[in-house]
Amino acid sequence: MKILIVSGFLGSGKTTSVVKIGKYLKDRGYTIAVLVNDVADVGVDGQVISENGLDSKEMPRGCICCTLKYALEGNIALIQAESDPDILIIEPTGVAFPDRIKEQIEKMDFGPEVTMGPIISLIDGSKFRHIIEHSEYAATKQMENADIIVVNKKDLMEKEEISAVKNVIRDINVDAEIFSISFKEKDLALIQFMNAVESWLGMEVQVSLSLEEIGSDCPDNMCAANDDHFDHFNVSSYADTYHIEHTIDTDTAINAATSIMKDLKNMVLALNPKFLGHLKMFLHTESVALRISVTSYLDNPEVEVIDTDISDHGEFTVFAAVTDVQRDDLAHIIKRSVMGNSSHLGISI
Numbered sequence: 001m002k003i004l005i006v007s008g009f010l011g012s013g014k015t016t017s018v019v020k021i022g023k024y025l026k027d028r029g030y031t032i033a034v035l036v037n038d039v040a041d042v043g044v045d046g047q048v049i050s051e052n053g054l055d056s057k058e059m060p061r062g063c064i065c066c067t068l069k070y071a072l073e074g075n076i077a078l079i080q081a082e083s084d085p086d087i088l089i090i091e092p093t094g095v096a097f098p099d100r101i102k103e104q105i106e107k108m109d110f111g112p113e114v115t116m117g118p119i120i121s122l123i124d125g126s127k128f129r130h131i132i133e134h135s136e137y138a139a140t141k142q143m144e145n146a147d148i149i150v151v152n153k154k155d156l157m158e159k160e161e162i163s164a165v166k167n168v169i170r171d172i173n174v175d176a177e178i179f180s181i182s183f184k185e186k187d188l189a190l191i192q193f194m195n196a197v198e199s200w201l202g203m204e205v206q207v208s209l210s211l212e213e214i215g216s217d218c219p220d221n222m223c224a225a226n227d228d229h230f231d232h233f234n235v236s237s238y239a240d241t242y243h244i245e246h247t248i249d250t251d252t253a254i255n256a257a258t259s260i261m262k263d264l265k266n267m268v269l270a271l272n273p274k275f276l277g278h279l280k281m282f283l284h285t286e287s288v289a290l291r292i293s294v295t296s297y298l299d300n301p302e303v304e305v306i307d308t309d310i311s312d313h314g315e316f317t318v319f320a321a322v323t324d325v326q327r328d329d330l331a332h333i334i335k336r337s338v339m340g341n342s343s344h345l346g347i348s349i
Contacts, residue, residue: 001079001080001084001085001086001087001088001110001113001114001115002086002087002088002114002115002116002117002201003076003087003088003090003105003114003115003116003117004021004087004088004089004090004117004118004120004197004201005089005090005092005098005101005102005117005118005119005120006018006021006089006090006091006120006122007092007096007097007098007101007119007120007121007122007142007146008094008121008122008123008124008142008150008152009094009095009123009124009131009135009138009139009142009276010093010094010095010235010276010277010278010295010321010322011094011124011127011276011277011278011293011295011296012094012122012123012124012152012295013122013124013152013153013183014045014091014094014122015036015045015048015049015091016183016184017120017122017150017152017183018034018036018045018049018054018089018091019048019049019052019054020183020190021089021194021197022034022049022052022054022089023052023053023054024194024197025086025087025197025198025201026053026054028198030085030086030087031083031085031086031087032054032055032085032086032087032088032089033054033055033056033057033079033083033085033087033088033089034046034049034054034055034056034057034088034089034090034091035056035057035059035072035075035076035079035088035089035090035091036049036056036057036058036059036091037058037059037072037090037091037092037093037096038058038059038093038237038239038319045058045091046058047282047284047317048282048291048306049091051284051289051306052306055083055085057075057078057079059071059072059075072101072104072105073104073108076088076105076108076110076114077110080110080113080114084113087117087201093321094235094277094278094321095138095235095321097138097141097142098119098121098142098145098146099119099141099144099145102116102119102145117197117200117201118146118147118148118197118200118201119145119146119147119148120146120147120148120149120150120197121142121143121146121148121149121150121176122149122150122152123139123142123143123149123150123151123152123165123169124152124153124295125151125152125153125154125156125157125161125162125165125180126153126156126157126298127276127295127296127298128151128165128168130274130276130296130298131276132168134234134276134323135234135276135323140172143169143172143173143176144172144173145173146173146176147175147176147177147200148176148177148178148179148193148196148197148200149169149173149176149177149178149179150178150179150180150181150193151165151166151169151178151179151180151181152181152182152183153182154180154181154182154189155182155184155185156182157180162180165180166178166180177196179192179193179196181193234323234324235277235321235322235323236321236322236325236326236327236330237319237320237321237322237327237330238319238320238327238330238331238334239317239318239319239320239334240317240318240331240334240335240338241315241316241317241318242315242316242317242318242338242342243315243316244283244285244314244315244316247285248285248288249288250288250290250305253283253285253288253290254290254292254303254305256341257281257283257290257292257303257316258292258301258303259341260281260318260337260338260340260341261279261281261292261293261294261301261337262301263336263337263340263341264279264294264318264320264333264334264337265279265294265297265301267333267336267337268320268322268325268330268333269297271324271325271329271333272297272322272323272324272325273297274297275296275297275322275323275324275325276295276296276297276322276323277295277296277320277321277322277323278293278294278295278319278320278321278322279293279294279295279319279320279322280292280293280294280318280319280320281293281316281317281318281319282316282317283314283315283316283317284314284315285314288305288314289305289306289314290303290304290305290306291303291304291306292304316338318334318337318338320333320334
């Protein structure tokens with residue numbers, strides 16, 4: 001089993017990239033599993049990944065860099081025992097440092113059958129300047145030890161802007177392969193990226209250290225926090241899930257979810273007019289499944305409708321992880337935005 005880490009700040013496009021990478025490798029004949037880490041109590045990304053036909057497990061309620069490092073070991077061991085896929089893709093939370101995850105895995109005693117693939121770090125190129133202005137140290141840390149760096153969302157950028165971002169990244173990490181792509185477009189750049197991933201996965205990096213060598217301290221004292229507040233990005237998070245009591249059609253679902261997202265975004269804007277992070281929702285009811293997201297104060301809600309075979313009435317999950325807004329405020333905002341639109345969805349509050 002080879003382990004591939006796909007990292008990147010909140011809203012950089014990790015889940016979309018994991019789905020595309022997973023499907024590509026699955027079509028190439030590999031067996032794939034995905035381990036998803038979210039900072040809030042309830043995860044959204046694992047549901048989206050599962051709906052796209054990939055086996056996934058979720059690790060909510062913290063960051064696998066620090067507070068969940070032993071749960072990380074347990075989940076990898078469970079996946080190895082249950083299905084032993086050719087490739088395990090790990091999608092850490094957007095506030096994680098991927099090199100620390102790799103270091104932890106290399107100290108776990110999974111035997112020679114488990115090897116490390118590349119660290120892939122995504123950056124939302126369209127918001128690169130804003131991310132660097134807000135969290136230069138943390139964003140730099142996510143890129144400086146990556147093997148492959150992706151300047152994502154090139155469809156939202158000018159050619160000169162792409163070149164400028166790549167130049168900054170080369171100063172941060174001179175050894176990484178750098179790609180500028182959009183995971184929404186199937187073009188030569190995306191194919192070249194996929195080929196690079198497959199090439200890296202062919203490189204054997206033995207995981208041979210024993211459990212006795214792990215030790216109890218995290219680097220740089222980053223394990224001190226045991227809640228969902230991450231000082232290196234100043235991000236707080238909250239999520240909740242609501243039961244949908246009756247059948248709704250696709251148009252009703254899209255309109256109601258979009259209305260909730262707009263209310264949620266406006267309330268976050270009132271507290272931080274230049275927030276970064278991720279507001280996202282996942283809704284499924286019978287044949288309807290959709291994901292809707294906003295990744296900063298600059299964005300309008302983006303809706304993705306997913307084919308599904310779900311036969312029950314389903315659930316609606318709302319997640320917020322943003323900069324410079326307190327967790328209690330996020331909880332209040334989510335409840336207000338959902339309650340104001342609950343009649344359209346038949347949501348149980």
